[in-house]
Amino acid sequence: MTKPYPYFVSLDDAVSICTQHPISLDTETIPISAALNRVVASNVVAKVNDPGFDNSSMDGFAVVYSDTIEPPTKLKITGVSNAGTNQLPSIKPGSAIRIMTGGPMPAGADSIIPIELCTVDGDFVILSEPAKPNYVRKKGENFSNGENIFSKGSVMSPEKISLCAAAGVAELVVYKKLKIAVISTGDELKNLDDELRFGQIYESNSYGLKSLIEVYGHEATRIPYVIDDVGVLRNALNKAAAEFDCIITSGGVSMGDRDFVRILMEQEGDIKFWRVKMRPGSPPIFGFWNDTPIFGLPGNPVSSHVVFRAIVGKWLTSLTDSLDYNSKFVNAVLAEDIKTQPDFTTYRRVELFDEGGITYARLQGHQGSGNIAGIALSDGLTVLLPDQNGRKGEVCSILLL
DSSP: OOOSOOEEOHHHHHHHHHTOOOOOEEEEEEEHHHHHTTTTOOOOSSSSSSSSOOOESSEEEEOOOGSSSSSSSSEEEEEOOTOOOOOOBBBBBTTTEEEEEEBBOOTTTTTTEEEEEEETTTTTESSSSSHHHGGGETTTSSBTTTTTEETTBBOOOOHHHHHHHTTTTTTTEEEEEEEEEEEEOOEEETTTSOOOTTEEEEEOOHHHHHHHHTTTOEEEEEEEEOOOHHHHHHHHHHHHHHHOEEEEEEEEOOTTTTOOOHHHHHHSSSSEEEEEEEOOOOOEEEEEETEHHHHHHEHHHHHHHHHHIIHHHHHHTTTTOOOOOOOOOEEESSSSSSOOTTTTTEEEEEEEEETTEEEEEEEOSSOOOOOOOHHHSSSSEEEEOOOOOOOOOOOEEEEEO
């Protein structure tokens, strides 16, 4: 029977449909000390030059290059330039000024001779070879006052935070974090402090999904798991929609009579797609519940992780026009045949190894979608596209975990 929404779509179409339904994010100003993994909402502009003055990149002597072109050269030491000094010495032809790394270049000097190429003899220094102008760090060579040091949509890394400090930028305008509710469903679920009985399992998906959300720079709240009951689930979704910016569920999205997330979405929600041509993880559903975006992920733990990385993460990064720095890929040669399915994107858990300078990938553990140990202990996931057959020797993109 024809569905009133896109059904069993390609992975590319699923991502495209999600990103066509963005939500707007407010901004806030925060200190750079709190900016790790945050996304800047405007270009970041340097407030100073770096370096702020010509300085030495070596311990040694500042000299006039023309005095050093016929070594050995003996020059009189007439002063010193230390890092942090506010007294700029000057140099005269035939003389040298001792200089430390970061020390300002003396007026008139144009080159540095490293200390290891010098012999100090009292008030004189003997140079064994010509000085080098490339040991001088020029004012503004790294960046200039007023220059864009990175653009809107950049994700703040430790290195970017250091760059901000060097540029005199103490605060950043960033996108506010989304508040996302994570709800697991199923009669079989129990809390970690409960004693398991036959047929029960510990609820684990919400822990992994919460962590993934936080890796992508947003806030996640684990809602107590919901039993397989339409009324209880409806109440949980209504409450989450009223209090959060987005809802992520796990479980209850397949084709069974007790897949209540899917049933409720069909009856009362606004579905944008259901089911995706990917393995594992084909049952996901995306849409809106009371105007709040909802991603219904599969209950099998491996599937929920894979779908998050393949779809939800891309939607989150699209909201801020940023690159998905959490998805890093390498190419590897398949060391064995890997089962694929026509028209599907295939994610298999693999370990990587090098042999003869070539990176290979081989399957890690059994590939059941309930085997969370398999993904936890893997180096990455194959990204076998629909036109790839997964044969031994084929080059494959690997999503690193």
